[in-house]
Amino acid sequence: MLYALKIAIRYLTASKAQTALLVAGVAVGVFIFIFMSALIGGLAEFIVSRTVGDISHITIQAENADPAILISNEGQILAVTERGGIRTATLANVTTWVPLIETVPGVIAVSPQITGAGFLTRGTQTAQVSVTGVEPGQESAILDLAGYIVAGSARLGSGSVVLGQSLADDLSLRLGQTVRLQSSAGVSSVLTISGIFRTGNGMLDDSSLYVSLPTARTLFALPQGVTRIEIKLRDLNAADATALRIRALTGLDATSWTSGAEQLMEALNAQAQTGYFLKTFALITIVIGVASALLLSTYRRRPEIGIMRAMGAGRGFVIFVFVTQGALIGLMGGLTGVILGYLALLPFPPRDAFQSGTLPLDITQGSYGLAITLTVIGAILASILPARSAARVDPVTAIGQ
C-alpha cells in the first residue's frame, strides 16, 4: 500500500491551494476544540478554586450522641432530651488522629478546630458571631487568612482575635481595640483585635472571627479534644476517594466537600456538557468539510480513477488512496490546529495564577493528543463515503468522460 500512499500524497500536492484551504479548515476546527477544552477546563478550575479552594476539602465531625431518654420501670418513656442544632460532641483523640491523617497521600494540611457561636460586644453594640479556634501557626492552613488580611496580622495569640471587615465596620471596631466575646457556653473573654480580613465572602466577612485554639478551649469549656478536623488536599477532585480512605483508616465520619455542593457539581457538569457539545460540533464541522472536499475531488478525478481501474487497480486500492488523503488532511490539520492552539494559549496566565476579569484558559487542559486523534479518526471516517464512491466508479463511463 506504499504506492497508494504515494498517489494520495501526489493528489494532495497536485492541488496545493485546495489542500492548504482544507488543512486550514481542519486546523480552525481543531483550534476551536483546543480553545474550548482549555476554557471549559480552566473555567471549572477557576470556579472550583474560587468557591471551594478556601474551604475544607474533607471535614471530620464527631457524631452527636443519641438524645438521652428516661424510661420508667414499666417501659414507658418519661422524658427525652431535645437534640440541639449545634454539634456538641467532641473528637477526643485528636492527638492520635491528626498524625495518622497527615500520612494519607494527597493531604497537605490538617487543622483541628473548635467551632461554636457567640456574641461579640463593644460598648452597647452586640453582634452574633461564628467563632473558630485554630492552632496558632495554622491560621492559613485551610482558609488563606494571611492572604485576606487588610489590617494587622493573621497570627493568633492568647487573647487576640481576627475578624471580618464587615463585622468590624458594623461595630465600628479598629485594630488594637478590645472587645468582649461571650460564647454559647456562657463563658466571656476580653480579646484584642489583632487582625481584620476581607475574603469577599459575605458570610465570613459579616459574622466570622478567629481565635487561638487555647482561647476557644476556655470559651467553649473544652479542656481537651476538638469539635472538628478540617483537611485540605493537593487535588480537591480527589476528595471523595480520600474521604473514604480516611474513614476506612480512622473510622471517623469524614465528609467530602462534594457532599454539600450538589448544585455546584451540577453546574460544573452542565458546563462540561456544554463543552462536549461545542467540541462535538467542531469535530462534525471537520468531518463535513473533509467529506465534501474529498467528494468533490472524487468527482473531479473520475476519469483518472477509471484509468487506474482499467490498468488493474482494485477497488481496495482506490479506497486506500482516498482514505489516506483523508487521514493525511486530518493529521496535517490536527497538527497545525494543535500548534496554533498551544501558541494562542501561551500568553494566558497558568492555572495557579488565574485572575478575575481575564479568561481562565488552562493551557494544560488543551486535550492536544485527543484533538489530533479524534481529528484523524474523524477525517478517516469522513473519507470513507468519498472513497467508496470512488471505488464504485465505472471505468468505461469514467474513461469516456
Add this chain to the structure above:
Amino acid sequence: MSGQTDMALLQVTDLVKTYGTGEAATRVLRGLSLTLEAGEMAALLGPSGSGKSTLLTILGTLMQPTSGTFTMLGQDLLASTDAELTAFRNLHIGFVFQFHNLLPDFTALENVIFPTAVKEGRETAAARARGRDLLTRMGLANRIDFPSTNLSGGQKQRVAVARALMNRPELVLADEPTGNLDRGSAAQVMDLIGQINREERTTFLISTHDEKIAGLCGRQIVVGDGVVTG
C-alpha cells in the same frame, strides 16, 4: 476444432450485449463469435455503432456481456469476480485508448510503470528500469521524467503504448490509437506496435476506421450490426 481452441488466446461465442431494458433496450452485440490466436495483429473494422467499442470493452473485462461465453488463457472470464477480473486485466491485458488517457499528475515514466506498481504495491527499481527501456524504445528517452501534461499528442500516445506493454500482457486492445494523431505520429505509433507484435508476439486487436491502418494488420475483422461479418 478442438486443437484450434487449445491454441487460441481468447474465444468469445454468441456474445450478446443489450443496453437498457424494456422499450429502451438496445441490442449492440447480437451473438458475436470471435477467436484470436496468440501473436496475431488484427484490425477491428466496422461503421460507427456496429459494436466495436462494446466488444473491446467486454474483451478488456471492463464490462460483462448480457449472454455468451468468454474464455482467455483457458479462464472463464464471465465466471470471475470483480477482484479476479481486475487482477487478470492487470497481468494479461493492455489498453491503448484514442485519447491516451494518461494520469495528468504523473510523469511519463510514472504513467508507464503504473500497472506494475499497482501489482507490486510499490515502484521497484526493476519496474523503473523496464519503464525507461520501453520509453526509450518509443523514442522518448529525453521525455522520461516529463510531466505527462507537457508532452505532445503523439508523445502521449507512445507513452500510452509503453504503459500497455509494461506488464508484458498477452493481449493489447487498442481503440482508435491513431485516431487523434497527425499522419506522421500515427505512422510512428503503428510502426512501434508492429515491431512489438513481431518481436514479443504480443497479440494486438486494433479498432480503427482507417483502411490504411487496417492494412498494416495481418487480419481484418469486420463487425456489422453486432456480429462478425468478415
